[in-house]
Amino acid sequence: MQELPTRNRSALLCAGQRWANVAAVLAIGGFSAATIVGRHANGAERSWLVLDIVVGIVASGLILTLARRPVPGALALAVLAAVSPAATPASTSGTLTVAQRLPLRTAVLIAAAGTVGHLVQGLWRPIGNLPFLWFAVLDVAIHAAFLGWGQWTQARQQVLDSLRERAVRAETEQGRRVAEARSLERTRMAREMHDVLAHRLSLLATYAGALEYRPDSSPEKLAQAAGVIRVGVHQALDELREVINVLRDEDVYEGRPQPTFQDLEALVAESRQAGTTIAYDDRVDDSTTLPPATGRTAYRVVQEGLTNARKHAAGRPVRLTVAGQPGDGLRIELTNPAANGASVTPGSGTGLVGLTERVQLAGGSLDHGKRPDGGFRLEASLPWPS
Template sequence: MRPSFVAGVAGVLVAASTYGQYASGARGWLLAMEIVLGVAGAAATPLLARRPVGTALGLAALAAVSPTVTPTATIGTLHVASFGPLPVAAGVTAAGVGAHAVRGLWLPVPGLPYGWWLVLVVACHAALLAAGALGQTRRALIASLCERAERAEAEQGRRVAEARAAERAALAREMHDVLAHRLSLLATYAGALEYRPDHPPERLATAAGVVRAGVHQALDELRQVITLLDDDPAGTDRPPPELADLPELVEESRASGTEIDLRDTRPAPAEVPGPTARTAYRVLQEALTNARKHAPGQPVRIALDGAPGTGLLIAVCNPLPDAPAEPVVPGAGRGLVGLTERVRLAGGRLDHPVTAAEFRLSASLPWPA
């Protein structure tokens, strides 16, 4: 039901009451004037949507001369209080109080003193102002909560996207570290089979067996890398390699024909903690892989030093060939980039300068006391 229709019906009822109470001596013209003003006030109600303040003040002025305009004047005051600024709403409310106070002077309510009339008028308009302000506050609060919910949802989506990107980057680094080392060994043995078919059958069979075993190991390591994304840790057959597995890594490289000089001057009883040990293993694995890819046949020197509380120091260097060698395994050139990020996340630092004569890789990792 539209407010203007309700206001019109209320105006007619007020006019009938006024007709019965105050117009006993001039019933015809007074009743007609009340009805006309009540209908005019109801017709002006839709203007509140476009010009709320002016319409509300006009209705308040009509309420000063006609009780039938009181319902529509009340709607105007409530509308301004609900959607307008508080100072403007307070001004319109004061205008409504003044209009009804003026009407009470020339058209008093029988049996009700003028003072009590003013109290009722002020209380009713104050209630209208408070209701409008409360409605504004409620709408503003709901809008603020909706905005905060949207921001929180967007922030959560951003965090999920960042977590996924970080997981993909970690998986890519792990796959590179694992497979590049294994495939470079396979390429070395496969190259020997291709370029030296005159080897004795026993040596060719041995090399072919190494290639076959290496393929199985590569597939096994690839399976372990993929299980990093699985929520069930039971799917991993063995723990990731650590620094304690360095002798096996060195023997694999020596078996492929790389001469390695390993010097480990760390204190014997001290053990490198798990995260640092895994990072150190990946550093040495990448260094040996790069040596086989870019400087095949050149000797590699590895030095390990450090102690708990001072940190772990890793140094790897190998001479460069006179002419650039074609890599035995094509690479994307991202191994050292990913390795640098891995070391940085572990709290260490990685440097890999290249001189005219040799390639050097040095890393420092934290080793808590």
């Protein structure tokens, strides 16, 4: 259903409030009329008829003031109750209204004023054979009951408002947490694909460098390198498109399956195919028990190390050692000699910063830096519970 405009909703609320006020005036007027008829049924108070009618009409009209000015309206009704029993329904209604809307101290004072007004009424206009003592007891009991009822209603409404506010706040917080979770998930996946894209581009740079520095290669090798570059460019474009989709879409992007420790062999083979000489020493016992998150982090460590080796020490051999067992942790060490010349592709240095953060989040540690002979060493230690 389409929502009504704000102006129309306000008009409906105002109209509903007006009808509620009319209904309240008519109800109180009806009770006042019944009170007048009851007091004058035997004709003993005929001289007070005109006063009671006037007071009943005025008291019914004062009901409208309780919505905006409850305290003055209730005090005026208490004064009228001292003059005529026709104001009793309106006066007790004023006591109840104040008890429902204002603090206990103010409500007690208004209830006391109404009680005093009715006590004055009972002194000079007693009800038939009802003793004044019993009238006073009933007066106090009725006003105390209205006071307690109003305060209970107010407390219940406050509890409901508090619960409603908590529900709204919880819903808002839930929405914020969902948005933060989506943002973190997008950032994580964008970082994963950034690593893949950097690895892919470094491979392309290696093949392009081979074409540039070895133009005398055979046509078959040139065609093979050009084909690898063409396929790699298409893959890099697809991966870049995935990164953009992750950062743009509000919904969590599923993306491609994440790598595992078992994919290290394929990663090393891909780097070897690109011309990098890699001495791979695998000393891992029972890699199937390695936690998936640890295996994925290990894959990213090796991927970043091979990528940096191709960037900054192209053509130099790389030694990769991976060792570990359950309960002893997983250790990764990747070393390469110093570069012969300038880097094939420049680097910003943010890859190792992000890798350090990734390893620390996995509960491990990462150390990297130059060796005394000018080479580079990358070493990571990851937890592997028994």
